[in-house]
Amino acid sequence: MEKLQMCDLHKQYLNIKDQINRAIQSVIDDTSFINGRYVQEFADNLAKYMGVKHVITCANGTDALQIALMSLDLKPNDEIICPDFTFISSAEVIGLLKLHPVLVDVDYNSFTSTVKNIEQAITVKTKAIIPVHLFGNSPQMEEILSLARKYNLYIIEDTAQALGSDYIFSDNSTKKLGTLGNIGCTSFFPSKNLGCYGDGGAVFTDDDALAERIKMTANHGCKEKYRHQIIGMNSRLDAIQAAVLNVKLKYLDQYIDARRKAAHYYTENLKTLPQIITPQEYGYVKHSFHQYTIKVKDGLRDNLKEFLALQGIPSMVYYPVPLHRQEAFRTIARTRSDLEVSDMLASQVLSLPMHTELSEKEQDRIIEAIKQFFEQNQAGQN
Ligand SMILES: *Cc1c(COP(=O)(O)O)cnc(C)c1O
Numbered sequence: 098m099e100k101l102q103m104c105d106l107h108k109q110y111l112n113i114k115d116q117i118n119r120a121i122q123s124v125i126d127d128t129s130f131i132n133g134r135y136v137q138e139f140a141d142n143l144a145k146y147m148g149v150k151h152v153i154t155c156a157n158g159t160d161a162l163q164i165a166l167m168s169l170d171l172k173p174n175d176e177i178i179c180p181d182f183t184f185i186s187s188a189e190v191i192g193l194l195k196l197h198p199v200l201v202d203v204d205y206n207s208f209t210s211t212v213k214n215i216e217q218a219i220t221v222k223t224k225a226i227i228p229v230h231l232f233g234n235s236p237q238m239e240e241i242l243s244l245a246r247k248y249n250l251y252i253i254e255d256t257a258q259a260l261g262s263d264y265i266f267s268d269n270s271t272k273k274l275g276t277l278g279n280i281g282c283t284s285f286f287p288s289k290n291l292g293c294y295g296d297g298g299a300v301f302t303d304d305d306a307l308a309e310r311i312k313m314t315a316n317h318g319c320k321e322k323y324r325h326q327i328i329g330m331n332s333r334l335d336a337i338q339a340a341v342l343n344v345k346l347k348y349l350d351q352y353i354d355a356r357r358k359a360a361h362y363y364t365e366n367l368k369t370l371p372q373i374i375t376p377q378e379y380g381y382v383k384h385s386f387h388q389y390t391i392k393v394k395d396g397l398r399d400n401l402k403e404f405l406a407l408q409g410i411p412s413m414v415y416y417p418v419p420l421h422r423q424e425a426f427r428t429i430a431r432t433r434s435d436l437e438v439s440d441m442l443a444s445q446v447l448s449l450p451m452h453t454e455l456s457e458k459e460q461d462r463i464i465e466a467i468k469q470f471f472e473q474n475q476a477g478q479n
């Protein structure tokens with residue numbers, strides 16, 4: 098049987114092949130590889146899409162987070178609050194800059210930081226909160242924004258997995274995730290909601306002064322060529338990636354709709370199985386389902402993963418080891434509560450194939466295999 102893909106980028110490419118090939122060819126014809134009009138055009142188009150004043154493109158999502166932190170007036174040993182259950186980048190850059198990540202536990206249903214855990218972790222040393230929009234979902238940002246105002250903290254959103262998701266405020270107004278806090282960061286890693294054909298990232302802000310600092314930081318600390326005011330980085334989105342992204346940005350809403358449709362089909366067909374918990378959606382965010390992540394009870398996660406693999410069905414554990422158990426953070430991370438939910442998730446989560454070209458026929462195969470696993474397991478127990 099044909100092996101399925103976690104994320105089928107080839108099928109997606111075939112549907113937009115002519116446009117992508119033309120876009121790449123025009124960059125080569127112009128030999129305009131670094132900065133220039135393709136990058137500017139993409140930054141402008143993305144700013145319009147996001148409804149944000151400034152988009153500063155950079156080399157990848159990890160750099161975006163690092164640039165965001167470097168653009169703030171932080172001092173060594175300042176504390177930055179970050180969820181314990183996330184990809185390493187969110188906290189890695191904090192450590193890299195000699196700041197302390199304060200790791201907070203997440204909510205079992207939303208996979209994201211809770212307002213209560215964040216507030217408990219705040220001290221006089223706290224300078225910023227990094228909410229992570231994990232799997233395309235969001236924590237309760239309206240409440241987190243009020244906390245930030247109350248304690249005078251910066252908010253840096255890690256939107257690497259949720260680009261294009263809308264946040265819905267209690268007055269029914271909406272904003273794109275990544276534009277709610279002081280700074281938003283995203284990644285254009287190929288499998289992300291808006292992925293390029295290599296590495297790429299961007300930083301968002303509505304604040305003119307911060308935008309200036311961010312631009313300088315990403316460009317060797319200078320505004321004017323060869324006049325370096327601060328220590329910066331060399332972090333650029335290259336023009337070929339910008340040209341690819343310019344094509345794909347037009348499809349982003351359609352891609353998110355495809356992910357949502359596939360997610361709802363999984364949930365419709367899996368929600369009755371007592372041994373798994375399907376992902377929850379909340380009224381305050383339009384989930385973009387970067388990942389479709391179920392929780393498998395009774396210690397059966399790894400067995401299910403293996404069973405699926407034997408049938409040519411890939412699945413992934415995002416993430417198997419919470420940050421507080423990572424060797425790299427042993428001496429620098431701080432915690433102010435137990436992190437039991439994060440530990441529990443690490444042992445139960447399983448992400449199923451999810452991409453923009455996933456067909457119901459492919460999903461039926463995955464759903465049937467999951468049902469078969471639990472039927473066999475049930476039979477084995479009786
Ligand atoms: C992918 C990702 C990043 C980093 O993006 P890169 O472009 O790979 O550096 C950061 N945070 C989260 C949550 C991610 O999923």
